[in-house]
Amino acid sequence: MQPWKTLSRQTILNYSKFLTVEQHAVELPTGQVIPDWPWVVTPDYINVVAVTEDGRFLLFRQTKYSVPGTTLATVGGYLEPGEEPLTTAQRELREETGYAAPDWLALGSYAVDGNRGAGTAHFFLARRAYPVAAINADDLEEQTLLLLTRAEVETALAAGEFKVLAWTAVVSLALRYV
Amino acid sequence: MQPWKTLSRQTILNYSKFLTVEQHAVELPTGQVIPDWPWVVTPDYINVVAVTEDGRFLLFRQTKYSVPGTTLATVGGYLEPGEEPLTTAQRELREETGYAAPDWLALGSYAVDGNRGAGTAHFFLARRAYPVAAINADDLEEQTLLLLTRAEVETALAAGEFKVLAWTAVVSLALRYV
Numbered sequence: 315m316q317p318w319k320t321l322s323r324q325t326i327l328n329y330s331k332f333l334t335v336e337q338h339a340v341e342l343p344t345g346q347v348i349p350d351w352p353w354v355v356t357p358d359y360i361n362v363v364a365v366t367e368d369g370r371f372l373l374f375r376q377t378k379y380s381v382p383g384t385t386l387a388t389v390g391g392y393l394e395p396g397e398e399p400l401t402t403a404q405r406e407l408r409e410e411t412g413y414a415a416p417d418w419l420a421l422g423s424y425a426v427d428g429n430r431g432a433g434t435a436h437f438f439l440a441r442r443a444y445p446v447a448a449i450n451a452d453d454l455e456e457q458t459l460l461l462l463t464r465a466e467v468e469t470a471l472a473a474g475e476f477k478v479l480a481w482t483a484v485v486s487l488a489l490r491y492v
Numbered sequence: 493m494q495p496w497k498t499l500s501r502q503t504i505l506n507y508s509k510f511l512t513v514e515q516h517a518v519e520l521p522t523g524q525v526i527p528d529w530p531w532v533v534t535p536d537y538i539n540v541v542a543v544t545e546d547g548r549f550l551l552f553r554q555t556k557y558s559v560p561g562t563t564l565a566t567v568g569g570y571l572e573p574g575e576e577p578l579t580t581a582q583r584e585l586r587e588e589t590g591y592a593a594p595d596w597l598a599l600g601s602y603a604v605d606g607n608r609g610a611g612t613a614h615f616f617l618a619r620r621a622y623p624v625a626a627i628n629a630d631d632l633e634e635q636t637l638l639l640l641t642r643a644e645v646e647t648a649l650a651a652g653e654f655k656v657l658a659w660t661a662v663v664s665l666a667l668r669y670v
Contacts, residue, residue, distance in 0.1 A: 315555050315562050315634045327505045327513060333530040333608070335505060335513060340557065342632060351557070352511040354532065356608065377493050379518065379529070380603035384493050387606075422652035424660055425558035428565075430511070430534065432610065435657050454520060456493045472668070474600035479613050482602055483661035486668070490650070 316343040323353070332356060354430040360403040361480050362389040363488035364415060364440040371467045372411050372443060376457035378478060385477040386470050387457065388484055399423070399436035407440055411459055412449045415440035421487045426480075437484040439491055464492065494521040501531070510534060532608040538581040539658050540567040541666035542593060542618040549645045550589050550621060554635035556656060563655035564648050565635065566662055577601070577614035585618055588629045589637055593618035599665045604658075615662040617669055642670065 319341040327335035334355040340348050364372040374387040391406040393399060400418060408414055421437035449459070462470070467485065476482040497519040505513035512533040518526050542550040552565040569584040571577060578596060586592055599615035627637070640648070645663065654660040 315553070315636075317555050317561070318557050326507070329504070329513070329530050330528075333513070333532070335507070335511070343634060348632075350508075352507050354511070354610075356605070375493075377495050378603070378606040379496050380606045380609050383495070422660065424652075424657040425556070425655060426657050427534070427604070427610070428556040428558045428656040428658070431558050432532075432605070454526075456521060458493075471665075474602075477603060478606040479602040479604050479657060479661060480606070482600065483657060483664065486661065486664040487649075490664070 318342055321347065352430060354427065354432045356426070356433045357392040358399070358434045358436065359390060359392045359480070360399050360406060360436045360438065361484040362403045362407050362438045362440050363484055364389060364407055364411065364413060364443040365492055366413075366443050366461065369464060369492075370461040371464065372413060373460050373462055373467070374410075374457040375460055376455050378455060381477040386460075386475045386481070387478065388476075388481050390480070400438065403436070403438045403440070407443070408447060408450075410449065410451045410453070411443075412445055412447045413443040414446045415443040417441040419491060421484060421491075424483075435480050435483075437487060439488045441492070464489070496520055499525065530608060532605065532610045534604070534611045535570040536577070536612045536614065537568060537570045537658070538577050538584060538614045538616065539662040540581045540585050540616045540618050541662055542567060542585055542589065542591060542621040543666075543670055544591075544621050544639065547642060547670075548639035549642065550585075550591060551638045551640055551645070552588075552635040553638055554633045556633060559655040564638075564653045564659070565656065566654075566659050568658070578616065581614070581616045581618070585621070586625060586628075588627065588631070589621075590623055590625045590627045591621040592624045593621040595619040597669055599662060599669075602661075613658050613661075615665060617666045619670070642667070
């Protein structure tokens with residue numbers, strides 16, 4: 315199997331650091347050329363499932379613009395320019411929860427949209443998390459830190475209470491290692 | 493917790509049925525107004541993990557523009573206008589694999605991007621799948637149908653071989669019910 319070739323790319327919307335849209339001309343292995351393939355550039359991000367020594371999952375109840383009502387959420391955030399995903403993950407865990415952890419497992423990196431790009435999601439499991447500092451989050455959303463049991467997390471996952479794709483993904487992956 | 497309010501919305505890029513970009517003015521519960529929140533409109537889609545009576549998972553090896561090399565993939569596709577997610581799922585299973593199934597479990601619906609929208613992903617598990625027709629897919633990508641064992645799926649999942657976020661999500665969710 316051969317990959318598609320990018321023949322050219324032009325920016326058609328340069329909105330902000332949060333969103334750029336490009337138009338690509340792509341050539342398929344058949345020789346077919348698609349001259350106007352839309353491609354979305356958004357920042358890469360991390361999500362972290364953090365679990366304390368006594369098996370509590372550090373999660374949030376919060377609002378989020380894309381979802382109705384409230385949702386359960388994981389630690390998460392965008393990579394700063396040049397930042398390594400693990401560094402972002404450790405920074406965001408500390409900022410959003412006030413916890414640190416000595417034991418980090420990478421759960422993979424995934425294209426957010428198989429067709430349009432939309433950045434890469436990097437997932438981590440942080441084990442033996444412990445409190446080290448006060449919460450220092452800069453998120454725009456209201457959020458409340460929760461310490462849930464594994465059974466509570468599994469019930470919430472099955473009920474679809476993690477309403478954002480990346481959160482349900484990282485939680486279901488992390489449960490395989492906890 | 494109160495939701496953000498959408499005060500106004502305007503289309504800033506009307507590219508195609510696959511991509512529209514809007515700018516929203518949003519008001520936070522604090523009263524703060526963000527006048528230029530970008531919002532991405534892409535079609536809702538489904539993904540299906542289908543498992544045969546004898547426990548084989550119907551998956552693909554394929555290329556995808558957003559990922560390097562090849563990737564494992566699930567059945568998936570965009571909803572047609574007005575189409576119910578389950579109908580799309582059943583249609584795509586038949587078109588892409590030639591299989592049907594009598595036993596469908598909804599695995600939830602998720603906002604693809606918590607901040608920008610980017611549509612909703614609807615996930616399904618189809619059990620007791622059986623062949624009924626020839627493959628009749630209209631996908632642009634090269635793909636090969638595979639019948640993997642549960643152990644093979646778990647090994648691939650752990651190795652990050654489902655390289656697109658929705659696929660790793662639906663596979664890890666589905667494994668909880670198989």
